Amino acid sequence: MGEFALELNDDQKTVRDWIHGFAADVMRPAAAEWDEREEFPWPVVREAARIGLYSLDFYAQQFLDPTGLGVPLTLEELFWGDAGLGLAIAGTGLAAISVFTNGTDEQIGTWVPEMYGDADNVRIGAFCSSEPDAGSDVAAMRTRAVYDAAKDEWVLDGVKTWATNGGIADVHVVVAVVDPALGARGHASFVVPPGTPGLEQGQKFKKHGIRASHTAEVVLRDVRVPGHCLLGGKEKLDERLARARERAVGGGERGGNAAMATFEASRPAVGAQAVGIARAAYEVALDYARTRVQFGRPIIDNQGVAFQLADMRTRIDAARLLVWRASWMASAGRPFTAAEGSMSKLFAGETAKKVTAQAMQILGGNGYTREYPVERMHRDAAIYTIFEGTSEIQRLVIARTLSGMPIR
Numbered sequence: 001m002g003e004f005a006l007e008l009n010d011d012q013k014t015v016r017d018w019i020h021g022f023a024a025d026v027m028r029p030a031a032a033e034w035d036e037r038e039e040f041p042w043p044v045v046r047e048a049a050r051i052g053l054y055s056l057d058f059y060a061q062q063f064l065d066p067t068g069l070g071v072p073l074t075l076e077e078l079f080w081g082d083a084g085l086g087l088a089i090a091g092t093g094l095a096a097i098s099v100f101t102n103g104t105d106e107q108i109g110t111w112v113p114e115m116y117g118d119a120d121n122v123r124i125g126a127f128c129s130s131e132p133d134a135g136s137d138v139a140a141m142r143t144r145a146v147y148d149a150a151k152d153e154w155v156l157d158g159v160k161t162w163a164t165n166g167g168i169a170d171v172h173v174v175v176a177v178v179d180p181a182l183g184a185r186g187h188a189s190f191v192v193p194p195g196t197p198g199l200e201q202g203q204k205f206k207k208h209g210i211r212a213s214h215t216a217e218v219v220l221r222d223v224r225v226p227g228h229c230l231l232g233g234k235e236k237l238d239e240r241l242a243r244a245r246e247r248a249v250g251g252g253e254r255g256g257n258a259a260m261a262t263f264e265a266s267r268p269a270v271g272a273q274a275v276g277i278a279r280a281a282y283e284v285a286l287d288y289a290r291t292r293v294q295f296g297r298p299i300i301d302n303q304g305v306a307f308q309l310a311d312m313r314t315r316i317d318a319a320r321l322l323v324w325r326a327s328w329m330a331s332a333g334r335p336f337t338a339a340e341g342s343m344s345k346l347f348a349g350e351t352a353k354k355v356t357a358q359a360m361q362i363l364g365g366n367g368y369t370r371e372y373p374v375e376r377m378h379r380d381a382a383i384y385t386i387f388e389g390t391s392e393i394q395r396l397v398i399a400r401t402l403s404g405m406p407i408r
C-alpha cells in the first residue's frame, strides 16, 4: 500500500509530461475540428494507441500505481488537452472498470484486452446502464436478462441510452434486471461480445459539448450471450440474490448494485477529468487577463478580474486534492466512509462548470466565440455535473453516507 504524498515521484512526472506532450501536440490542434465534426475521432485514438497511450498495458500500469495517483494524473493531462477527444480515449475505461469491479479473474483476462485491442487493431468498449426511464433512478431499469438453462445462455432485451461508444464499441457491458422483485439489488452485468446478433445502435445524440465523444442508444433485441458472459459468474449471482431476498423479507437496507459498484470506483477518475478541463480554461484566462489591455492597463490590474483568477485557481487546487485523496483511498483499499469518491466528483464537476464560465467572462466577446477554446471548454464542462451521477445525486450519496438516513 502506497503512502499518501503530494510530491510526485520521478516516474509519475515522466508519465505526466509525456501525456502533456501528446495533449499539447496532438489533441489541442485537433480539438476544434472534431468538436465541429461531431464524430468519433479514430485517427486521434489510433495515434494514442500507436504511442502506447491508448492501451491496456498503459492503463493497467497507471491503475496499479500504489499511490493511486497514476489514473488521475493521466486523465487530468488528457482532458487538459481536450475533453471530447479525452473521452474518446478514456471512454473505454468505464466498461473496463465494470469488468474489473464485477468480473472474475478469467473474465478480466479475456474481456478487458478485447476492449482495447492493439495498435494495429484498435478496439473500444461501452458501458450501458442508463435507460430512457432509468437515469438517476437506477432501480427503475427495465432491460431484462433471462437465463436459458437448456442452452446455458442469457437472453437480453431492452433499450439503453446515452451510452458512451454505444453501438460502435467492440465490447458492450450491459447492466440488466435478473430479478425484478429486488429492485437495484436484482441487477447483474453482462459482457456482449463483438458481433453478437440483436445488439444495434439506436439514435446517435447531437450534444452541447464533448462532441468528439460518441453517445448513442443501444437497442437489445433477443440478444443471446453465453453463460460465461455474466460478470462474476452464476454461482456468485445466485448467492447474492439469495442474500438480497432474505434482506427483502426482513425489510433490510437497499442500495448496492452492479452499476453503482462501477460508478463508485470511477468517480474520482471522472473528477480528475473535470480538473483537467478547469485547469485548461483557467490557464487561457490567466494569459488573456495579463495581455488584454482596456482603460490603458491589462485587465488583470483590476481586482474584479484578478480575484476571480485567484478563486478559480484555489477551487481547482482544492478539487485536485479531493480527487487525489479519493484515488489514494480507493487504491489503498480504504472504504469511502464519508463518500469521499462522490465528494471529489461533485466538487470537481461543479468547479469545471464554474471556472469555465468565469474564464469565458474574463475573455469577454472573444470568450463567447469559437476563435478561443474556452467556449468549447465551457460546453464540455457542463456534462460533469450530469453524467456518472448528477451533482444532486452525489449530494444525496454524501448526505446518506454521513447521516445513515434514507434522505430522499
Ligand SMILES: Cc1cc2nc3c(=O)[nH]c(=O)nc-3n(C[C@H](O)[C@H](O)[C@H](O)COP(=O)(O)OP(=O)(O)OC[C@H]3O[C@@H](n4cnc5c(N)ncnc54)[C@H](O)[C@@H]3O)c2cc1C
Residues within 6 Å of the ligand: 094, 127, 128, 129, 130, 132, 134, 135, 136, 137, 161, 162, 163, 164, 165, 207, 210, 215, 383, 386, 387, 388, 389, 390, 391, 392, 393, 396, 408
Ligand atoms: C454525454 C453523456 C454520456 C453518458 N454516458 C453514459 C454511459 O457511458 N453509460 C451510461 O450508462 N450512462 C451514460 N450517461 C447517462 C448519465 O449517467 C445520465 O444522464 C445521468 O445519470 C442522469 O440521468 P438522467 O439524464 O435520466 O437525469 P434524471 O435522473 O432524469 O434527472 C433529471 C434532474 O433531476 C434531478 N434529480 C433526479 N432525482 C433526484 C433526487 N432524488 N433528488 C434530487 N434531484 C434529483 C437530477 O439531479 C437532474 O438534475 C451519459 C449521459 C450523457 C449526457
